[in-house]
Amino acid sequence: MDAEAIVIGAGIVGAACAYELCQRGLQVLVVDDGPGGATHAGMGHLVVMDDNPAELALSSASLAIWRDWLARMDSSCGYSHCGTLWITADEEEMQAAAEKHKRLQAAGIGCTLIDADALAKLEPALRRGLAGALQVASDGVVYAPNAARWLLGQDGPQGPGSQGGHDANLVKSAGSIRVLRAQVRTLEDGRVCLADGSTRSAPHIVLAAGLRAAALCPELPLQAKKGHLAISARYPSMVRHQLVELGYVKSAHERSGTSVAFNVQPRPTGQLLIGSSRQFDTTDNAIEVPILARMLRRASHYLPGLDALQIIRSWTGFRAASPDGLPLIGPHPQRPGLWLALGHEGLGVTTATGTAHLIAAGICASASALEGSAYLPARCLPSL
Amino acid sequence: MNATRPAPNTFANQNACAILIVGAGPAGLSAALAAAPSGRSIVVLDDNPAPGGQVWRHGAGAAPPGPLQQLQEALARYPHVRMRCGTRVVAAHSSHALLLESADSAWVQGFEQLILCTGARELLLPFPGWTLHGVTGAGGLQALIKSGLPVRGQRIVIAGSGPLLLAAAASAAQAGAQVLRVAEQSSWGQVAAFGAGLLRWPGKLMQAATLLPPAYRCDSYVLAAQGEASLQSVQLRQGAHTVQLDCERLAAGFGLVPSVELGRLLGCATRRSAQGGLALQVDAEQTTSVPHIFAAGECTGAGGAELSMAEGHIAGLAAIGQAATAAHMHARRRWQDFASRVDTHFALRPELSSLAQADTLLCRCEDVAYGSVAACKNWNDAKLHQRCGMGACQGRICGAAAQILFGWDAPSPRPPLSPARVSTLSLAGDDNGALQ
Amino acid sequence: MNIAQTVVHFQLNGQAAQVAAGTSIAAALYLCGDGVARHSVSGQARAPVCGMGVCQECRVLVNGYSQLACQTLCAPGMVVETGAAA
Numbered sequence: 001m002d003a004e005a006i007v008i009g010a011g012i013v014g015a016a017c018a019y020e021l022c023q024r025g026l027q028v029l030v031v032d033d034g035p036g037g038a039t040h041a042g043m044g045h046l047v048v049m050d051d052n053p054a055e056l057a058l059s060s061a062s063l064a065i066w067r068d069w070l071a072r073m074d075s076s077c078g079y080s081h082c083g084t085l086w087i088t089a090d091e092e093e094m095q096a097a098a099e100k101h102k103r104l105q106a107a108g109i110g111c112t113l114i115d116a117d118a119l120a121k122l123e124p125a126l127r128r129g130l131a132g133a134l135q136v137a138s139d140g141v142v143y144a145p146n147a148a149r150w151l152l153g154q155d156g157p158q159g160p161g162s163q164g165g166h167d168a169n170l171v172k173s174a175g176s177i178r179v180l181r182a183q184v185r186t187l188e189d190g191r192v193c194l195a196d197g198s199t200r201s202a203p204h205i206v207l208a209a210g211l212r213a214a215a216l217c218p219e220l221p222l223q224a225k226k227g228h229l230a231i232s233a234r235y236p237s238m239v240r241h242q243l244v245e246l247g248y249v250k251s252a253h254e255r256s257g258t259s260v261a262f263n264v265q266p267r268p269t270g271q272l273l274i275g276s277s278r279q280f281d282t283t284d285n286a287i288e289v290p291i292l293a294r295m296l297r298r299a300s301h302y303l304p305g306l307d308a309l310q311i312i313r314s315w316t317g318f319r320a321a322s323p324d325g326l327p328l329i330g331p332h333p334q335r336p337g338l339w340l341a342l343g344h345e346g347l348g349v350t351t352a353t354g355t356a357h358l359i360a361a362g363i364c365a366s367a368s369a370l371e372g373s374a375y376l377p378a379r380c381l382p383s384l
Numbered sequence: 385m386n387a388t389r390p391a392p393n394t395f396a397n398q399n400a401c402a403i404l405i406v407g408a409g410p411a412g413l414s415a416a417l418a419a420a421p422s423g424r425s426i427v428v429l430d431d432n433p434a435p436g437g438q439v440w441r442h443g444a445g446a447a448p449p450g451p452l453q454q455l456q457e458a459l460a461r462y463p464h465v466r467m468r469c470g471t472r473v474v475a476a477h478s479s480h481a482l483l484l485e486s487a488d489s490a491w492v493q494g495f496e497q498l499i500l501c502t503g504a505r506e507l508l509l510p511f512p513g514w515t516l517h518g519v520t521g522a523g524g525l526q527a528l529i530k531s532g533l534p535v536r537g538q539r540i541v542i543a544g545s546g547p548l549l550l551a552a553a554a555s556a557a558q559a560g561a562q563v564l565r566v567a568e569q570s571s572w573g574q575v576a577a578f579g580a581g582l583l584r585w586p587g588k589l590m591q592a593a594t595l596l597p598p599a600y601r602c603d604s605y606v607l608a609a610q611g612e613a614s615l616q617s618v619q620l621r622q623g624a625h626t627v628q629l630d631c632e633r634l635a636a637g638f639g640l641v642p643s644v645e646l647g648r649l650l651g652c653a654t655r656r657s658a659q660g661g662l663a664l665q666v667d668a669e670q671t672t673s674v675p676h677i678f679a680a681g682e683c684t685g686a687g688g689a690e691l692s693m694a695e696g697h698i699a700g701l702a703a704i705g706q707a708a709t710a711a712h713m714h715a716r717r718r719w720q721d722f723a724s725r726v727d728t729h730f731a732l733r734p735e736l737s738s739l740a741q742a743d744t745l746l747c748r749c750e751d752v753a754y755g756s757v758a759a760c761k762n763w764n765d766a767k768l769h770q771r772c773g774m775g776a777c778q779g780r781i782c783g784a785a786a787q788i789l790f791g792w793d794a795p796s797p798r799p800p801l802s803p804a805r806v807s808t809l810s811l812a813g814d815d816n817g818a819l820q
Numbered sequence: 821m822n823i824a825q826t827v828v829h830f831q832l833n834g835q836a837a838q839v840a841a842g843t844s845i846a847a848a849l850y851l852c853g854d855g856v857a858r859h860s861v862s863g864q865a866r867a868p869v870c871g872m873g874v875c876q877e878c879r880v881l882v883n884g885y886s887q888l889a890c891q892t893l894c895a896p897g898m899v900v901e902t903g904a905a906a
Contacts, residue, residue: 034761040768076769145768233776233803233886269861287798289475289483293812300806307807310886311800312776431873433844433893438872444842470891487887505874517856520869527871528890532839532847613865643874748869749876751862776876803876803886 002200003029005363006192007208008184008216011039012352013341014208015148019069020356021206022155022175024364029200030152031192033183036145037210041317043229043265043273044144044349045242047084048136050103054326054374059347060107061370062354063138069353070142073150078143080268084242085114085123086134087262087302093246097134100246104136111136125238127304139242141265144349152179184209187216190337204363207332208341210348211320217335220328221380222343223321226279228292230314236270238305245302248276256280260295262302272309274299276346278319285316321345322380329358329375333383339363340377400494401425401466403703404482406473406646407501409437410689411681411696413455415499418700420462427493428465429484431472437503437681438523439689443530451689473646474808475799480676483799483812490808497676497703500647500664501696504640504682506548507659509785510746510754511739512608514636518615522552522637529555536560539631541618543567543606544638546730547688550595552635557597564629566597567604567620569638570730575602578729585722587690605736609634621735638732640686641784645797652677657685658727661787662794669708670699678703687723694719737789746789747782749775754789757782763792776803830898837900845889845900846871846878857889858904879904 003026007018010032018028046066050056070079088094097113104111114122115132122135155176183195191201207213211224245262263275277295279288292314300306322328322343332338339362341355354370361368403419405412408430416428428435436442440452448456459465468486475483481494506521513519520528522544529535540561542553545568553563568575582589607619607626617630642663644654653673654662663685670678680695694716698708740746742755750771760766763786766773772786773779778801783794800809826841830848837852846868849855856865857878868878868890878889881901894900 036764036768149769230809232806287475289477289799289809289812292799293810296806296810297813300810307805307810308885309806310803311806311809312803313774313778314798314800432891444840487882487885487892505872506870508870508875515860515864515866517865517867520867521871524869524871528844528846528868531871531890531893532843532851534847534850748860748866751860751864776879777874781870781875802873805885 001202003027003178003202005029005204005206006031006200006202007206008032008192008213009037009207009209010148010152010179011037011208011210012144012148012349013039013210013344013355014206015151016352016356017206017208017341017359018177019151019154020360021363022177024360025175026363027175028177029202030177030179031182031184031194031200032179033195034181037212038317038319038348039144039148041227041229041315042144042319042346042349043263043275044078044142044147045084045265046140046142046350047242047244047347048104048109048139049347049350050100050107051325055347056103056107057370058327058351058354058375060109061357062351065353065357066142066350069151073147076143077147077150078141078268080141080266082140082241082266083135083137084139084244085119086136087119087126087243087245088131088133089245089247090131094131096246097132101134109136110138123239123241123243125303125305126243127302130302134246135241141242141267142349147349152177184216187335187338189335204337204339206339206341206359206363210342211318213340213342217332219381220340220342221323223280224283225319225321225345226277226282226285226316227275227319227346228277228287228295228314228316230274230292230296230311231267232272232274233310233312234270235272235309238309239264239266239272239303242266243302258291260291260298262298264299264303271312272306274306274311283318285318287314287316319345319348324380327351327355327375328377328380329355330362330372330377333378333381399427399491401427402495403427403497403499404493404495405429405499405501406482407437407503407681407683408432408435408467408469409501409503409681410439410451410692411503411699412437412499412501413452413459414693414696415501415678415680415700415703416465417455417458418697419704420459420465422704423464424704426462426465427468427495429468429471429473429493431470433470435467435469438527441527441530443532446530451693472802472804474801474804475812476650477812483808485804485808490805490811492811497678498650499696499699499703500652500672500677500679500683501681501692501699502643502646502683504642504686505780505784506637507639507641507784507788508636508781509638509736509739509788510744511606511636512741512744513610513615515745515748516609516611516615517613518611518632519609519634519636522635523548524637525633525635526552526555529559535633538562538633539564539629540633540635541565541567541606541620541629541631543569543604543618543620543634543636545569545732546637546639547592547726548637548640550592550597550600552637553597553599554595556635561633563597563599564631565604565620566600567606567622568600568602569605569733569736570602572602574729578725581725585718588722605733605739606634606636607739638736638788639730640682642683642685644683645780645801647672647677647679647683649797649799649801650674650677652679658724659732659788660791661784668713669702670695671702685723687719687726691716691719691723732788740789746785747772747775749777749782752782757786758790763795766792778802828894828896830894830896830900832900833902839894843894845880845882845887845892845894848894848900849880849889849902853902857902
């Protein structure tokens with residue numbers, strides 16, 4: 001055995017799984033070929049989403065774990081405890097916000113309904129004429145690429161970490177994480193075959209490679225959802241909370257077509273990260289200027305002052321969407337020893353911690369604080 | 385800043401022309417003049433306040449250089465050639481339209497043919513103190529002086545590489561500065577060989593002879609710029625010695641890097657330049673790999689104003705479907721040979737890649753230290769984990785340096801090609817400006 | 821008319837300033853002040869470097885909008901502000 005667990009994919013989900021397994025004393029080998037996927041492209045929001053109970057349970061449990069981990073992370077991880085304001089444009093949306101308020105409160109997530117005046121005081125840059133907002137103060141933002149790197153650099157309580165290479169002399173007493181930069185060519189039971197012809201074996205293999213997992217597991221029912229993002233120059237005092245239109249939920253769960261929704265995030269640098277868009281019909285990562293334009297117009301509709309500000313960069317990314325909008329977390333029904341941790345769509349950073357917890361509980365056959373049946377891959381993969 | 389100010393006048397009307405030329409330097413103006421007799425509508429864009437590019441930049445008090453004046457007078461006879469200065473290309477709107485922005489406007493410009501004359505920019509390399517107030521590029525100092533920068537009585541050290549150092553020194557001296565030293569990193573042997581070879585280009589030889597200042601030294605390069613709040617002195621390597629010179633300004637530039645971002649964004653193929661970076665690839669008709677896009681001038685490889693003019697002329701003819709004459713091709717060949725000689729004799733010495741210390745900044749926009757970047761595996765790694773290249777210059781300055789220091793290639797450019805207003809980018813809808 | 825003799829009146833950081841017509845804001849920063857355009861993310865004073873609109877070090881506010889000082893000529897009535905954060 002080359003490790004007690006192999007994690008394929010060093011994005012935020014893979015890194016979180018590796019970290020959690022290492023904390024439980026396992027020797028973990030993480031294999032990643034480099035280019036980076038959704039983790040490097042996404043907004044890094046830490047946000048409770050409640051479109052259905054399973055999503056609410058996973059995101060709220062995950063955020064609680066995040067708060068624990070973030071307390072140990074360094075400043076390069078860019079954590080900002082800015083909270084989210086779900087903006088309502090009219091009475092109908094305000095009603096929906098009130099229902100959301102009830103659901104979140106029932107789940108133990110503190111949140112506050114605020115009216116138009118209070119909203120204007122909290123965020124003077126928002127346009128007049130909005131109805132109000134639901135404030136979720138416990139939400140935040142993290143810079144996922146550095147958070148993943150931090151997680152991968154944390155070894156267990158004892159024992160050194162070493163980088164790369166095939167180490168036949170694993171000391172079996174302490175958790176550790178080794179990161180191997182290599183491409184996995186094929187997956188077999190209990191081992192991965194790398195592009196250079198070598199293999200690594202482990203009793204447990206966690207597939208956390210997002211959309212690229214399809215190359216190893218063609219049966220995965222994942223669909224790519226393209227998103228555009230744009231980041232502004234520095235305007236430090238313009239926006240203080242993560243701002244999302246309530247209609248975001250409608251856009252986020254659509255299964256086809258192209259849509260944009262207002263979502264602006266103040267970064268610790270003072271820049272504004274502007275989203276969001278969703279497209280199903282493409283895997284081309286080029287910026288589509290008309291979509292960028294639609295997204296920016298939507299944002300300016302809520303923040304009129306945005307029009308005069310400068311955009312410095314834009315980029316795209318692909319979310320991995322499952323058929324029912326919930327991630328696949330748990331054992332592959334057909335392939336023994338293979339654990340799936342993918343299909344997180346737009347909530348990968350938020351739910352990476354909960355995912356890691358479920359995966360580690362499964363691998364270590366220990367009790368899980370979180371009920372995981374809703375995310376089991378068997379629900380959308382044929383069983384043996 | 386007042387966050388509720390209305391954005392400058394932006395309208396989604398499609399301006400259209402037959403031939404759009406990006407860049408009003410020697411190449412762009414020559415291309416415009418070559419294409420003008422066809423009678424087809426031509427628009428020439430430039431992001432500077434006036435035409436001329438870098439080499440023909442002239443201050444308000446000074447007359448334009450001869451070749452520029454000739455071109456402008458010739459072009460003035462063609463009313464269907466329109467100049468739009470102070471205008472940047474922000475993005476491609478389609479295969480035949482660009483999204484443009486100026487200080488108080490933004491619009492979509494359609495075209496049938498496109499001629500890219502986007503020029504080149506100075507290579508700036510990091511060394512201790514290079515971010516001190518008082519340190520500029522060499523071409524940078526020349527450009528600033530021509531637009532009115534006061535340097536009278538100031539002690540200036542000019543350092544780096546290439547004939548541009550002489551031009552900068554001449555501008556500084558003419559403006560009343562005291563040029564203490566021109567430190568050329570190339571060796572005496574190389575520079576002498578270059579000078580000897582100039583017999584083939586007597587005009588250049590004359591130019592060099594008149595520009596060569598007494599303070600010119602070869603085998604000399606900057607080690608550090610020193611000072612507290614601003615520059616106070618410069619430390620130079622001088623052969624086997626180290627020299628310290630008290631001064632008010634240091635103008636340091638290490639050659640030229642073609643500006644290929646717009647071409648790459650439009651899908652034009654590139655080739656490796658002599659310095660290791662990228663240049664737009666063109667054929668004998670100055671056509672890029674994209675059939676309706678031509679390129680001429682320094683963006684296809686730096687080589688001086690004469691080469692740019694020859695290439696621009698050929699590109700302009702090609703855009704209107706006319707073949708260049710043998711004389712045109714000969715002129716281009718002649719000046720390409722000159723460009724090759726510059727490449728050969730002013731190649732950068734390896735020591736220049738080791739000037740920066742761990743705490744020397746590499747990315748000026750985000751204040752990222754050289755040490756942080758050097759520990760990264762590649763450009764993407766440096767960008768994502770250290771913020772190198774995430775700032776306003778979009779990785780142009782630090783990226784060109786990283787190419788020399790680490791051999792990293794710049795990634796494919798994405799829109800916006802320079803920081804652009806949200807109102808500008810919002811124009812580019814499929815519904816062409818209708819509000820959501 | 822000799823354009824160099826025309827004087828342009830504008831405002832720099834709230835003070836009345838004047839330069840010869842055809843002078844860039846970058847040059848005006850030195851003619852009428854200490855040359856500093858802005859401060860970097862770590863607080864270092866920055867001024868024009870490349871002179872041609874590439875390095876972005878010379879960003880200033882012109883009539884409320886971010887422009888590059890080296891590529892902008894001083895115009896009558898122009899309101900220029902320096903010292904913006906990175």
